[in-house]
Amino acid sequence: xxxxxxxxxxxxxxxxxxxxxxxSEQNGWKYVHTMPKHVYLERVQTLKNWMITxxxxxxAGGGAAITFxxxxxxAPLRGVVRALQSEKPARAKQPSNEYEFIRETIxxxxxxxxxxxNILSRQTPVIQASFLSRFVRGHVDVARMTExxxxxxEIRLISDVFAVMLIDIADFSRFSTDxxxxxxxxxxxxxxxxxxxxxxxxGWGYSVELDQHRVALLVNFDRERRAEAxxxxxxxxxxxxxxxxxxxxxxxxxxxxxxxxxxxxxxESYFEALSAxxxxxxxGHSSIIRYRExxxxxxxxxxxxxxxxxxxxxxxxxxxxxxxxxxxxxxxAHFSQRRITPELGRSLFTNMVSxxxxxxxxxxxxxxxxxGEKFDPLKELSSCPTVEEMKVxxxxxxxxxxxxxxxxxxxxxxxxxxxxxxxxxxxxGDDSLSLTTIAEHFQLTPQYLSAFFKKQxxxxxxxxxxxxxxxxxxxxxxxxKLTFAQIANQVGYANDIGFIRVFKKYEGTTPGxxxxxx
Numbered sequence: 278x279x280x281x282x283x284x285x286x287x288x289x290x291x292x293x294x295x296x297x298x299x300x301s302e303q304n305g306w307k308y309v310h311t312m313p314k315h316v317y318l319e320r321v322q323t324l325k326n327w328m329i330t331x332x333x334x335x336x337a338g339g340g341a342a343i344t345f346x347x348x349x350x351x352a353p354l355r356g357v358v359r360a361l362q363s364e365k366p367a368r369a370k371q372p373s374n375e376y377e378f379i380r381e382t383i384x385x386x387x388x389x390x391x392x393x394x395n396i397l398s399r400q401t402p403v404i405q406a407s408f409l410s411r412f413v414r415g416h417v418d419v420a421r422m423t424e425x426x427x428x429x430x431e432i433r434l435i436s437d438v439f440a441v442m443l444i445d446i447a448d449f450s451r452f453s454t455d456x457x458x459x460x461x462x463x464x465x466x467x468x469x470x471x472x473x474x475x476x477x478x479x480g481w482g483y484s485v486e487l488d489q490h491r492v493a494l495l496v497n498f499d500r501e502r503r504a505e506a507x508x509x510x511x512x513x514x515x516x517x518x519x520x521x522x523x524x525x526x527x528x529x530x531x532x533x534x535x536x537x538x539x540x541x542x543x544x545e546s547y548f549e550a551l552s553a554x555x556x557x558x559x560x561g562h563s564s565i566i567r568y569r570e571x572x573x574x575x576x577x578x579x580x581x582x583x584x585x586x587x588x589x590x591x592x593x594x595x596x597x598x599x600x601x602x603x604x605x606x607x608x609x610a611h612f613s614q615r616r617i618t619p620e621l622g623r624s625l626f627t628n629m630v631s632x633x634x635x636x637x638x639x640x641x642x643x644x645x646x647x648x649g650e651k652f653d654p655l656k657e658l659s660s661c662p663t664v665e666e667m668k669v670x671x672x673x674x675x676x677x678x679x680x681x682x683x684x685x686x687x688x689x690x691x692x693x694x695x696x697x698x699x700x701x702x703x704x705x706g707d708d709s710l711s712l713t714t715i716a717e718h719f720q721l722t723p724q725y726l727s728a729f730f731k732k733q734x735x736x737x738x739x740x741x742x743x744x745x746x747x748x749x750x751x752x753x754x755x756x757x758k759l760t761f762a763q764i765a766n767q768v769g770y771a772n773d774i775g776f777i778r779v780f781k782k783y784e785g786t787t788p789g790x791x792x793x794x795x
Contacts, residue, residue, distance in 0.1 A: 283297065284317070285297065286314065292313060293315075294314060295318070297309075361378070404430050405430045406485060408432070409485045413495055413547045414544055415543075415547070415548075432483070434481070435480070436497060436498060437538055437540050438498040438506065438538050439542070439546060440506060440533070440535065441496070441547040441549075441550050442472075442494040442496065442510065442533050443491060443492075443493055443494075443532045443547075444468055444493070444517070444529050445491050445554055446461075446468070446529055447490075447528040447529060447530055448528040449525070449526070449527040449528075451526035464525070464527060467525060469484035469492055470484075471521065472517055476494060476496055480496060480497060480499060480502065481498075481499075482497045493547065496513070506536040507535075507536060510536075511565075514531045517531065518531055518563070518565060522563065528562045529563070530557045532550040532551070532554035532556075532566045532567075533566070534547060534549035534550035534553070535549055550568060553568040554566065555618075555619035556571060558622065558662065558663050559612065559619075559663075559664055561662075577621070578624065578625045579610065580607065584607070587599075588604075589635060592675055594682075595680070596679065597676055600679055604629075604675060607629075626667055630655055630658065630671070636678060639724070639728070654674065691733065693729070693733075694733035696719075697719065697726075700715065701738075702745055705746050705749060705769050706749075706767055711742075712738055712739055726738065743783060746769050746779075750765075750767075750776070750788070751791070755795060761773040761776065761789075
């Protein structure tokens, strides 16, 4: 042993022993200690076993904790990956690196968003036009309007003071004879661009295409220039009308609503302009109509039953002068001496058309000789843009009917009644011959045929048919070989019972007694 205090390990008869020594500092003696190795290292071995046990416990606990936390933290990541994979079927295979997959997905999403924004930016004019169209009509919830949404649509409003101007395209035939949708779109484009330029010279605003022949200008005024707003509208309207009519040979009608404050009141100006536009039926095309200038119109019109009866009687009698005078007086009283509203004007026209139908309905279908097969007065009247044109149209209808009735009273009526009588004399032997079948043959209604025949001959048509049959039966009775059943069949009766009853009614005696008297 070379070093004191350091155990020396050796074997004694095959048993491992531990030996150590120390030297006393007092007397220099060496104290030697020896014992079996397992006894010497007993506490060390116990500590070693405890340390291994604790290490195993820590490893097991740490592994469980790691597994738990990894699972807990990885589960959302795995859910994100699976969600992304479900949205992208082309990448259904589980990636080896989830973070790389997420990074690639984010990169692709940003790229797609950029592409989508580019597409939306190209659609911005369409989105803007749709919003403005709904805004002027009052179909937008202004409480939900935000600066962000307006910026997205590239709309900028400088205040909450608005006015709406409507431009109605009346005629652009001098600009282009082509009436295709392409030309309509070109005219609307021209008006919109010029309107935008004129608006932005004096404030701010936008043009809105409402339908094929109508464009709206939404004018947004600065609050500091509120007092000059009406004057500015007049200048814009006059300048726009001058440019469009002189440079582009297009007639337009402009209607201007009042100036209103508040986002939710902009639509009121639109409806005012719409009401003013109705008055173009009075002022005609190529006019500027301001809502504030529309006088308080009368709220009633005068077309009593007595006047209607007069018009009916004058027409039926063919009195052209009185019909013309009466219609002229009605229009003068309502549209010259005073002004009724466009709505009441349309009601008056509808009532006059109703009067026309009351005259021609009993003439069905003879009136088609005057007005044609597809006569639709309300539709034709609605296509007339001005009151004067409506007056001419209604007057022409009534006068045409007067001339037709005057002409038909002489030759035509007599010829028709003769043709009816001749038809009965040729077909009296048909047991199906009746008022209805005769009316169908001549394309008349049974009611009109009956009234017409009686007016022309003084006899009911059924009585005339029966008289023809009875007269022919009386001639056949001279041949005594014919039975009453045979005679009845020849003159249009299904059996002799009905024939005998009718014969007795008209002749006052039975067929048998009549034959005996021959």
